Amino acid sequence: MLSFHSIGAGADAAGAAQYYEDLAREDYYTAGGEPPGKWIGKFAQVLNLGDQQVKKGQLIEAFSGFDPATGKPLARNAGPMHKPGYDLTFSAPKSVSVIWATADQATRNAISAAQQKAVEAAIAHAEKIGAFVQRCGHGGIERIPHGELLAATFEHSSSRNGDVQLHTHAIVPNLAANGKTVDFDARHKMELGAYYRTQLATALREMGFGIERDRASFSVSGVPDVLTREQSTRSQEIAEYLNRLGLDANSKAGAAFKMDTRRTKGEVSRAEIFRRASEAAERHDFDPAAIRSGHPEVKLWNEQHFTAEVFAQASTLTATQLRAAGYVYSQDKDADPEAHIQRLIEAGELVELVDTQTGEARWTSREMLEIERGLGAAAKKLSAMCLEQDGERLAEISQAHKLSAEQASAFAHITASRYAAVQGVAGAGKSRMVGAARELWEAQGRRVIATAIAAKAARGLADGSGIEESSTLDGLLLKLENEAEQLDKNTVIVVDEAGMVGSRKMARLLLAVEQSGAELKLIGDPRQLQPIDAGGAFRTMIAQAGAAQINTVVRQQSERDRQIVADLAVGQTEKALAAMRAAHMIHAHDDAEIARREVAAQTIADLSIGKSAIVMTGTRREAFQVNQTARDMARAAGQITGPDVAFKNAAGDWRHMAQGERV
Template structure:
């Protein structure tokens, strides 16, 4: 694992590191945190070599480099000598706990070999950062120009955590000083090594895994990392006390990002204890033996038969890479290939394989409008181009309704607005595909209901569909179009792959498919639906908002189709009752969170808490106060993650515990009583509930729970718990589950990672009346930037294919039709590096 700290000032770094350096040829005995039991720090990097900095790191040399002062006392950069200058960053590589456990439990000879394996892996990763352009020096007025440069880093290895558990890791203090190509010196642009963090960390693990294999151990992949096979998980957990402290601190404050992890590590850090090294090693060996990891077991692990693994094919890798994204950045591709190489290749072999993969016939190199490389597969290019080309080919198909039929339907609803009228005319006109782009709360379903009447009067069969059961239910309720999930519709329209049984449902030219929340549908499902409709001559109407939550699967096909074909537009927000609220929603949709948040702050609708628990407490207290004052109105609390949703639900139940009565039952470790709010989390035909249906518990007994379902028409379902147990507390839900919902009041817990532009737009547009925002105090300064950062899904057709001799001629790209390139919006760094 690689973690990168925030930049440190020269003065702060000198103070922090001064006790860990060689003083006149010997380690300062007062502290050995950055000197592994007497092992001195070491210089690393081409820039260090240019200055003659090799071998042990002395306090004098370290201090000069922090201040950017040469051996003659001269400034190496403009602000050299300033103790408050940004001195550098700490890049820390940490071995997997299974490796650290083996290192701590092994004989001195084997422990030294494992330590060397770690050192070699660190060197490979740091060299990658340097050689891949991760060290960029500023040049020119204002330091705007960047060029590849030579790094200076001081490496300090250590083997224990602050809890005195084994933790093999190396701190690489990267100086904010690098040598340009002309020999001059400049400050470092941190973005370049930050965007390579995932790739460098993965390459470190590749080399470490390979070196552990050379020592005789077997390696097994563990999601994005690896473990040494056979090392006790109980022992690893026992030796992860420091990690448990950090997680507890993060949970306390609600943090989830790398930055929060760093803050939690700092705030929960205690002074490192002074422990006799020999006593510590003896303790480790005793603890390891207790968990079954003694010298005999280690020898057994080295002698066991090893599984020979092969790299997956390019097709297999691209299938995984394009599951959730149509294209990936250069850095994402490197990280993905390196992760796949763990336990199979060495670091050098992995980099060779990367180059071969880029040259493979399945790989297509793209360039964005700034010239930056992105990658996709031939399959994804063909798929997404076929979506656009197929849609364009249907523009002139005859699907128009007689004008008189449309006018009659419009006349029956005198409250319809002009833009809703235009929408109805648009989707009932010619063309095999029609698109509606409507902001949240503009009455899309209402207008669809009018079109539904016109279609039915002319003998058309209208099929409503949406990605989720809850959205399909909302479409049907709002438009009277009988609706189902997209998944179930596609199953009905497709031949059974195993039995070759014909499709259960066949489309005809008299069918109209209305796909709601189309902006959340990925390219593969969109392609299949449009192909089935085109084959039968059925019309498709796509309704959605490309500015709302993006598809989980790859591709922003709805946005691409809307740009290519045009769309009816609905912008007159009708859901919110107050003008300022409508303006704020529009600002969130357009990425101007600053303007929107100012409006909320001025009306005391933004509250903060000193801790995450306090923030949640304020949220549920506000919810209860408003509910008690307005018992006939509905409300909903929203959060980004299921973890936060669970915390809010728990806090709410504690606050209203006196209202919860009757028999207590337990479902999936959660307790339910009469008057509890519940959320159904799986579709059920028997109960007529969808994933996302809400209700209130009426009665409970040992095996049943009666629930009154929310809605204009109240109904009660009796849940047989031995047949259906997919329920959880429903006071709060994730924003993803709330898209399409409307309530009187909403309460939003803003999250540091998830609160992007699209998320914020959906969260803030759920209520007719007030929306209250809650945020941890330490996150408030970043809230505006976070809520303005767009996470729009791209299409492979957003980019131009690179015209390069490196692309092999037999890729048959000439067979793929030409397309118009739309310039994509600039992506945030968090979006670029997953």
């Protein structure tokens, strides 16, 4: 894992320098502390510091903008308020730390060497790809890649709680030969972390350890999960504390908290850390030598599998995202991901797309490109298949349903051809318009099916428009492909929240519609909800076949509320928030826990009188916290009854449900 934070000037820089330098000792194993630091990077070579030990006092010199060796100013604003630099922390997977702490000394030394080599490779890679930049132009908007870094690496052995955790701090001072500021471009964080893990995994595999993918990271085969969990109490403690504060562990405030707590860690006794880890290993009958073999299993790179995995959740990727995906995929493989990606490019399996307005380049797969092109072509073809319309009948139904001129126009559009799309903001009365269309379709003897990615959305469309049949899109596709459901020329499928439908699913649905002669109607707003799966199907189909627009908000009763919704829909967030503050629609609390309890209480109060309530949070953690608080309140109010049923979700986390809860 790679985490980073910016080191603040003044006391923060002085404290960081003292922390790293005070822990560093030549006799660290017997006298406590950690190994001495080491200077690395191209700029370290320029300053004649390359591969040298970090000496006491050098870090604060570098943080203040001076040459660590000579004391001469390097930065234009050298002094105590100079921006110090960054701490990039490369943490080995917990299974690696467990082996490192419990193995014999030779193996431990070999793992330490592999860790240092992987970190040095990652810093060299940062120089190669321009992960650090210097800014120029108006407001520093232009980023110029900076390829000469000075970095001080410090290997540390434990967490604040004394759990074994092999990690290396790569301290990158804000220094450059031209005296300008050097900034870390956080867009490259995932790539650097993945590159480091790939380098480390390769070295461990060469030592005879088996490597298994573990989501974006990896683990060493044969290390018991119970042992790694036992050695992770600091992570659990931080998560619990940040939960109470309402902070994200990856946020700047969360990173600052973790850094502050590490500074109070105090003396480190590696011998004691290793002793405790070895005792834990013995309790769980774990012997690191037993899982080491001369010929660990090595998986092969599968180009088709790689592209399918990479573009499962996003239809396009930036260059750094693509490279990061390649490194993640190769962690358990003996492969050169850059070479494989280059072969895919040369074979036309990866395609570069360039935004003609911004010049930004992104990458997609040939399969995804063909799917989306096919969707656009099919939508255009079906939209040209016009249906007979009775103008008087349309006007009669529009009047009966009290449609606005905008809604009536969309009603005429959606009933005019085999394929049609309606794009509109939330609260614009799209369901009312679909209700009018449903009346016309049923009068013509047609069967209407409401569907959406979420069951709630499908039911909402059906209830709001009077459609009798509703189904999730996954359920409908499964029935169609198992021949449990049949479409024909008298079937009309209405997809709500179409912007959430990924390209692959949309292609499967469109194929069934084309083959059966059915009609397809898409409702939604591509600006409002993003696809769950990869692709911009709805946006592509609108671009090729057009869409009727319903943008006048009618759900809100007052003009003020309608304007707020309209402003939010077009990205005028500041304007909308200002209006909401003026109307006392926003309530602020100094304490995150009080805010969560208030949100939970209001949610339960709304549900108790039959209102619907949606809680939106900045992170999944916060959503879980509010849900747990609301569950406790709902159970106390009798809205939830009976025993909890435990289950594990897709992320591997345990959740509980009881009678009366809604999924």
